[in-house]
Amino acid sequence: MLAPTLAVVLAATACSVIGGDDEPGKETASGQVSKRVVLVTHESFVLPEDLQQKFEQESGYDLVVRASGDAGVLTNKLVLTKADPLGDVAFGVDNTFASRALDEGVFAPYAAKLPAGADEFLLEGDGDQALTPIDNANVCVNIDDTWFADKGVAPPKTLDDLYKPAYRDLFVTPGAATSSPGMAFLLTTVAAYGAKWPDYWARLMRNGAKLTDGWSDAYQVDFTQGGGKGDRPIVLSYDSSPAFTIADDGTSTTSALLDTCFRQVEYAGVLDGAENPDGAKALVDFLLTPEVQAALPDSMYVFPVDSSVELPADWAKFAKQPTDPFAVAPADIAEHRDEWLRVWSDITSR
């Protein structure tokens, strides 16, 4: 009687993870002196296989990547585990969360040698240079150019345009409380309107702006050029998004409004208390090499900080970056995030 049960259980374990075909070499006990570097990062981190191998060959370290959650989850994880860090080096804390990590002493100082143009992305208020800028992207309002051409309506250009009657019920944006680009857009309005930003949002909501949970809902479902072919031709997205809406004739059907942008910069840093600080530094340096910088657009949908790196053809042609995006000081964000989100929630859920 037990035989079939046993057979089932054995079959089950044989085709399971625990069954034992895992690569054993990488799982060294944490107490051992190991030649591995543990990178803690968010779920959007993608480094092509060949580049990971390149790092391992050149540095002699084994690279272990622990990726999960978004930038907020990553930052809070680092803060909560700072007494016993999750790894040696972290990538993906952005300028909207960086202050919190710095205030909590998550990172150890390391001034990496920056490539051309990267110093403009250094974090304001980070005197020790604990954080090294790796990539950047701007959150901008995007429009469906074909929709406006078909309807014969002049497309919007500025933040103010979005609450004009001509654009009623046309705008969709992810919410600030649940989405990182949504938060960036809230910060855009804080930078643009100062203390009057709540008035702007009230007008926006009165003009039929639609809020969604995350970026994918806004872009993929509600936006006219998204995967689901929605019915709103104005959406909050990134400055790189037009590079992904190339029509058959080789032109992009969408464009980013460059006067509505907020700059997000992602940083890497050596974790304070890392087991392998040298390996951590080696990885920070590696992320700044031309090969990795050049791979960023395709693998992570972001721009390199190295201005000398050549962009993919579609990006060079259609992903225009703003020259003077909006910015809010990281310390201000850390201080007011809570309050701004509360006020924002009250206005938008009315």
Place this chain on the structure above:
Amino acid sequence: MKRIATLIGLAAVPLAVLGVFFVLPVSGMLAEGFWVDGHFDPAAVAEVLTRPRTLRVIWFTVWSALAGTTVAVLLGVPAAHLLHRRRFRGRGALRAVLLVPFVLPTVVVGVAFRELIGEAGPLGFLGFDGSAGAIVAGLAFFNVAVVIRAVGAAWESLDPRPGEAAAALGASPAQVFRTVTLPALRPAIVSAASVVFLFCATAFGIVLTLGGLRYSSVETEIYLLTTNLLDLQAAAALSIVQLMAITALLVLTSRLRAVADPTLARTTARPPRVSRGDWPSVLATLLVGLLVGLPVAALVVGSLQVGDGWGLGNYRALTTVGSRDALLVPVTDALVTSLRTAVDATWMSLSLGLLVAVIVTRRSHTRAERRVRGLLDGLFMLPLGVSAVTLGFGFLITLDEPPLDFRDSLLLVPIAQALVALPLVVRTLAPALGGVDDRQRQAAASLGAGPLRTFVTVDLPIMWKPLLAAAGFAFAVSLGEFGATSFLARDERPTMPIVIFHLIGHPGAMNYGMALAASVVLAASTAVVMLAVERLRVPSLGAF
């Protein structure tokens, strides 16, 4: 006393697992909220509970979960009748398909639902998008399968003779249902409803996606407070509320579950064909079919769209890492990872769940013993009531020292998934196990059978179907689990929901199409596995 000692002995393994992977991490996170800068400060936590926003959030959570549960039970019970007590062609396939929503990642369900009910969708005229009604429909979509399977499994092993006797004595079908069938099914219905309520009350993605951000539940609030604002006091306050509410619910349902004569039959008659009198069940099943079928159909249609035409391009792309190396591993690899993880999670939660079910259903001799069993019963339901982020962060801050150094362990993902599935497994097994006539066990024991042999000859023949149902649930929960997995999964081995989430989160028609195609593949694999589980029969079992 000796009986209680045996009880604790049996419970040792499940208790240890629960202690290490649930109680410890959750208390760790709660402590972060209560201890501010090294000193105990419960006042700050209490203050959170008086905020008007907190009360609004709690109120919404309660009523939306009640509404979702009501819809799921009202549709699920009649559908369970048709799918488990009537015979028709394609029954097995239909049962398997109805479990599909259970595994779909919420981000995909959100997209599928919104393609239907959104402003531009075919059902957009209903004005459903961003309404509380959409949330309730979404909750029912996810959970109706729980009711159908749990109630159906109990219904199948129900002795048909009392009902037949009542009918022979002149009772109408409605009277038979009300006076004979319903009382016998009550434990299963109450069990299923309580689990569904917990699932609804802790739903996360559905509330955010379908509610258009106008609604917050306790769960979404904890997520925001923990991951965005790092306001651990407020998060701790809400977690305590959740835990207390669930404890209250468990006490209530344990009263409602009790029945006078829960005896189940060990053999089932061949179910009759569908007849005219079955129209309520047929109608309910049709409604369930629509509720589940329309969003799934929207997914399939979307996945077949390539550019302006139709084709299988999105499916062919699944063996690649995407057009621009968007992924680290092909989607097909992720499917293998998902299936393997699911196998582990299934055997873990089945073995734990069976132990727990045995413990909580054995007849108690003293009041103290009954209390201990009741306590254990409730304890293993608690994982349902705690947010995945609380558990996830808790893992990181408490499981970092030897001998409990599990932060990097490959076991963490299947264990977390097994814990999520455990309440469902226990709730599926316990009613059936409770329905086994204890006198049969006593008879077996007096004839010299040991405990194991008694279990195999008396319990197992009746338990077979509920066990399969529970295995199916555990497998499905594991395949679709996103919250805890996204927190723990390491990107060298992402599971399907993680990959789908990644694909749908980036622009480009190719990524969108691949995400939908991957969802369809995940759904189809689940349906196939469920169908296979349904077909598994060991006829010799009845011969003991």
